[in-house]
Amino acid sequence: MTAQAPGAMEVGFRAKRASGRKLLVPYVTGGLTGWQLAVRAAAAAGADAIEIGIPFSDPVMDGPIIQQASQRALEGGATPVSILREVRDLDVSVPLAVMTYYNTVHHAGPERFAAQLVAAGIAAAIVPDLPLEEAAPWCTAADAARVETVMLAAPTAPDDRLPRIAARARGFVYSVGLLGVTGERARLAASATALAARLKAITDVPVLVGVGVSNEAQAYEATRVADGVVMGASVVRRLMEAGPEAVGDYVAQVRAALDAH
Amino acid sequence: MDQLLRTYAGRPSIITECGNLGRELGIRLLLKREDLNHTGSHKINNVLGQALLAKRMGKHRLVAETGAGQHGVATATAAALMSMECKVYMGAVDVTRQALNVFRMKLLGAQVEAVESGSRTLKDAVNEAMRDWVATVETTHYCLGSVMGPHPYPWMVREFHRVVGEEARAQCIELLGDVPDVAVACVGGGSNAIGLFSGFVDDRTRLVGVEPAGGAAVGRGVPGVVHGMRSFLLQDEYGQVQEAHSISAGLDYPGVGPEHSHLASIGRAEYPNVTDSEVIDAFQLLARTEGIITALESAHALAWIVRAAPELAGRNVLMNLSGRGDKDVAQMMDVLGK
Ligand SMILES: Cc1ncc(COP(=O)(O)O)c(C=O)c1O
Numbered sequence: 001m002t003a004q005a006p007g008a009m010e011v012g013f014r015a016k017r018a019s020g021r022k023l024l025v026p027y028v029t030g031g032l033t034g035w036q037l038a039v040r041a042a043a044a045a046g047a048d049a050i051e052i053g054i055p056f057s058d059p060v061m062d063g064p065i066i067q068q069a070s071q072r073a074l075e076g077g078a079t080p081v082s083i084l085r086e087v088r089d090l091d092v093s094v095p096l097a098v099m100t101y102y103n104t105v106h107h108a109g110p111e112r113f114a115a116q117l118v119a120a121g122i123a124a125a126i127v128p129d130l131p132l133e134e135a136a137p138w139c140t141a142a143d144a145a146r147v148e149t150v151m152l153a154a155p156t157a158p159d160d161r162l163p164r165i166a167a168r169a170r171g172f173v174y175s176v177g178l179l180g181v182t183g184e185r186a187r188l189a190a191s192a193t194a195l196a197a198r199l200k201a202i203t204d205v206p207v208l209v210g211v212g213v214s215n216e217a218q219a220y221e222a223t224r225v226a227d228g229v230v231m232g233a234s235v236v237r238r239l240m241e242a243g244p245e246a247v248g249d250y251v252a253q254v255r256a257a258l259d260a261h
Numbered sequence: 262m263d264q265l266l267r268t269y270a271g272r273p274s275i276i277t278e279c280g281n282l283g284r285e286l287g288i289r290l291l292l293k294r295e296d297l298n299h300t301g302s303h304k305i306n307n308v309l310g311q312a313l314l315a316k317r318m319g320k321h322r323l324v325a326e327t328g329a330g331q332h333g334v335a336t337a338t339a340a341a342l343m344s345m346e347c348k349v350y351m352g353a354v355d356v357t358r359q360a361l362n363v364f365r366m367k368l369l370g371a372q373v374e375a376v377e378s379g380s381r382t383l384k385d386a387v388n389e390a391m392r393d394w395v396a397t398v399e400t401t402h403y404c405l406g407s408v409m410g411p412h413p414y415p416w417m418v419r420e421f422h423r424v425v426g427e428e429a430r431a432q433c434i435e436l437l438g439d440v441p442d443v444a445v446a447c448v449g450g451g452s453n454a455i456g457l458f459s460g461f462v463d464d465r466t467r468l469v470g471v472e473p474a475g476g477a478a479v480g481r482g483v484p485g486v487v488h489g490m491r492s493f494l495l496q497d498e499y500g501q502v503q504e505a506h507s508i509s510a511g512l513d514y515p516g517v518g519p520e521h522s523h524l525a526s527i528g529r530a531e532y533p534n535v536t537d538s539e540v541i542d543a544f545q546l547l548a549r550t551e552g553i554i555t556a557l558e559s560a561h562a563l564a565w566i567v568r569a570a571p572e573l574a575g576r577n578v579l580m581n582l583s584g585r586g587d588k589d590v591a592q593m594m595d596v597l598g599k
Contacts, residue, residue, distance in 0.1 A: 107500025
């Protein structure tokens with residue numbers, strides 16, 4: 001818990017929230033065919049930040065769609081280094097976050113990985129299999145490099161854990177929408193708004209719901225309580241099935257739904 | 262728990278002295294007969310403990326991963342005994358090569374799901390069991406099958422297998438008047454090995470954990486984090502987990518329990534590896550000389566003993582015979598072309 005001033009992504013999110021805007025963060029698996037075009041399309045269609053997945057061989061938090069995307073990207077030769085190199089050419093105006101699993105960080109070493117992110121112009125990192133209790137080596141390195149580390153809160157987290165998660169979170173708190181893995185669901189789980197409300201009650205760090213937010217209606221519903229949403233599987237499925245333009249169209253649709261608040 | 266181990270699992274397991282093979286190898290060879298436990302391997306020790314805990318926590322469903330199917334069978338057995346639901350995840354490759362155990366699990370009332378992702382072996386079965394568990398944690402306990410995964414599993418599973426080492430120590434002292442010179446076990450995740458080692462870790466006994474050449478996490482891995490633990494792990498230059506390749510489904514895993522990494526790092530235990538062909542020879546050797554058909558996993562331990570016999574001459578060698586080989590007979594019929 002440090003008194004570090006908020007980073008660029010968090011400052012931007014707080015300002016947008018203050019102006020009444022709901023935040024939209026689409027996720028795109030790096031290394032998939034067309035992924036850079038998809039990121040640009042999402043930015044142009046009204047995303048407030050974009051989460052770029054660095055694929056890992058064993059994505060235990062992910063359901064079938066993002067598993068398949070990760071496997072395709074890895075089979076296509078994607079590596080953390082190749083993806084971060086391609087990030088430099090993106091030239092988009094919204095902040096970029098990477099999402100990866102802790103072994104990617106551990107293998108490079110926290111300081112080196114943080115430096116690689118900074119060199120690529122990445123603002124933030126999401127590492128879902130890094131629990132609070134083990135987060136110090138990475139968070140210390142990330143804070144020093146001014147990479148914002150988004151912390152995840154699970155629906156099962158007890159009340160006394162949430163303030164500790166929020167205190168450690170930079171950028172936003174990732175309010176996990178359900179018990180389970182990423183993937184599209186027919187309905188928004190009741191736990192999505194319940195956890196977001198618990199978090200909103202104890203922190204003024206922006207609270208975004210992710211995992212299981214599957215379409216514009218669910219995004220609207222989640223943001224009745226939350227400050228924004230992270231949308232993964234529904235974006236990645238469109239990229240794999242229909243290409244980058246479909247991602248742009250979809251993000252525009254969600255944007256319009258969120259702007260109706 | 263003690264009562265279940267005695268009256269259901271059949272503990273204590275005996276020690277068998279291999280007179281014929283010992284003479285051939287020039288050593289005194291003792292086998293700790295975990296293959297004689299109910300369900301045919303050491304796995305039942307851990308499973309009965311975890312199933313009792315799950316009941317105590319009010320959970321009515323067990324999920325498990327399995328490689329060789331022995332842990333899946335043990336979990337399905339405990340679920341049947343304790344009237345719990347059971348789902349076992351098994352790599353599609355292993356579903357084929359351990360078909361007998363798939364049928365046993367189904368007979369016991371478990372649902373078996375073939376995992377088609379990744380290498381379609383044990384690592385991917387663990388991934389899938391974890392994905393199930395995060396979605397069902399309110400009703401479900403993940404009955405993890407080795408000394409791996411997030412805390413408290415490596416510790417808890419070791420404690421449930423400690424009985425192997427404690428019994429073996431007392432049995433050796435009765436038989437030899439001393440602890441053995443060497444204690445040997447195969448290592449996949451490392452549960453049968455750590456169970457055996459925990460009886461001797463404070464003694465002078467040399468501890469040897471035998472890995473498969475194609476899945477030698479201690480021998481060829483570097484520290485990594487996967488499945489909630491930091492331990493030696495086979496991985497590429499970017500930290501992607503590599504696939505293991507072993508004839509034995511139960512050892513086909515690119516990681517190893519963290520306590521083994523610790524024992525290796527402080528030099529208390531050593532972790533050589535053996536090839537599939539050495540294992541096939543050892544499997545046949547034990548059958549021919551002692552009338553015991555071993556699991557392919559346990560045959561790794563014997564394969565190392567055979568290789569190391571010249572340097573072990575005259576020593577007392579205790580090996581954990583972690584499981585029986587019925588499940589492997591069909592696969593060996595193919596391998597041996599008979
Ligand atoms: C008979 C037997 N021995 C050993 C193992 C490997 O597990 P561990 O290394 O945890 O003992 C298995 C796993 O399936 C097994 O069935």
